[in-house]
Amino acid sequence: MTPLPYLDRADGADAVTAALRSSGACIVCDALDPMARLSLEADLAPWFDAAPCGEGPFFGVRTKRFSALFAKAPRTARLALDDLVLPVAESALGAGGPFCDRIQLNLTQAIGIGAGEPAQHLHRDDDFFPFAHGDADLMINALWTLDSFTAANGATQIAPGSHQWDRRRRASPHELLPAEAPAGAVILWLGRTLHGGGANTTDATRRGVVMSYSVGWLAPAEKLLLSIPPHVARTLPARLQQLIGYQIHRPNLGWIEGRDPIEWLRGDIGEVAAAGDNLTPAQTERMRARG
Numbered sequence: 635m636t637p638l639p640y641l642d643r644a645d646g647a648d649a650v651t652a653a654l655r656s657s658g659a660c661i662v663c664d665a666l667d668p669m670a671r672l673s674l675e676a677d678l679a680p681w682f683d684a685a686p687c688g689e690g691p692f693f694g695v696r697t698k699r700f701s702a703l704f705a706k707a708p709r710t711a712r713l714a715l716d717d718l719v720l721p722v723a724e725s726a727l728g729a730g731g732p733f734c735d736r737i738q739l740n741l742t743q744a745i746g747i748g749a750g751e752p753a754q755h756l757h758r759d760d761d762f763f764p765f766a767h768g769d770a771d772l773m774i775n776a777l778w779t780l781d782s783f784t785a786a787n788g789a790t791q792i793a794p795g796s797h798q799w800d801r802r803r804r805a806s807p808h809e810l811l812p813a814e815a816p817a818g819a820v821i822l823w824l825g826r827t828l829h830g831g832g833a834n835t836t837d838a839t840r841r842g843v844v845m846s847y848s849v850g851w852l853a854p855a856e857k858l859l860l861s862i863p864p865h866v867a868r869t870l871p872a873r874l875q876q877l878i879g880y881q882i883h884r885p886n887l888g889w890i891e892g893r894d895p896i897e898w899l900r901g902d903i904g905e906v907a908a909a910g911d912n913l914t915p916a917q918t919e920r921m922r923a924r925g
């Protein structure tokens with residue numbers, strides 16, 4: 635069976651991307667320092683208390699979820715902007731290449747799998763997009779562990795190598811591995827990789843935070859432009875403003891009055907504005923060559 639690779643931050647983005655591409659998933663064990671993890675836990679604790687459990691078998695009737703994380707717990711911004719994970723996401727999704735100008739955040743979600751929750755239905759995250767999938771990577775998920783993930787408490791089950799399987803193939807139990815990881819790790823998997831939350835047979839909740847990235851031309855799962863209202867978005871770092879949707883996927887997706895929506899966020903354009911071409915450098919060059 636393809637192994638589930640374990641790496642450290644010091645291995646660097648190229649090694650993490652290579653592991654992700656070959657196995658469909660990997661784990662970086664020392665991703666978050668303990669102090670940062672403890673402060674995130676403190677910020678998220680009241681929201682875990684307030685969040686209700688899910689209503690259906692897929693999201694789990696003993697599992698709590700909540701999103702809009704940058705509005706609820708602004709320090710989660712550091713996870714989305716992590717200087718290892720963000721470059722890995724850009725590289726894995728081919729940012730700047732012919733099929734992806736820019737990546738975006740697909741969703742932000744804290745997940746607490748409660749005691750007694752059965753294993754989640756195995757799925758590929760990019761199956762939510764109803765079209766004939768090729769072998770391009772559209773999405774990558776980063777699940778930051780707030781607790782140690784064990785086979786007993788619901789560690790994510792992953793079928794390593796399944797990103798390269800025929801889409802109709804299901805995983806047999808012996809093809810699944812629990813993504814066991816210490817608290818403060820990040821578990822990465824591609825949108826094509828079969829996986830699901832594991833069964834929690836312990837008495838304690840298993841908590842993690844998902845930052846999901848996708849190519850910038852897909853509809854994001856979470857309507858981040860609404861869940862993070864403009865007055866909150868204005869307080870975020872510029873890169874995060876782009877990742878939640880204040881960016882154009884050049885040349886022509888996601889504009890306001892034909893202009894980059896970050897200009898709107900900054901109050902730089904009014905009710906009408908001069909539409910820009912918003913071309914990539916390669917497109918500018920092609921237009922110039924055509925004369």
Ligand SMILES: O=C(O)CCC(=O)C(=O)O
Pocket residue numbers: 693745747754777788789790791829830831832842
């Ligand atoms: O929490 C996990 O381990 C994975 C959850 C998941 O894959 C999902 O909710 O779609």
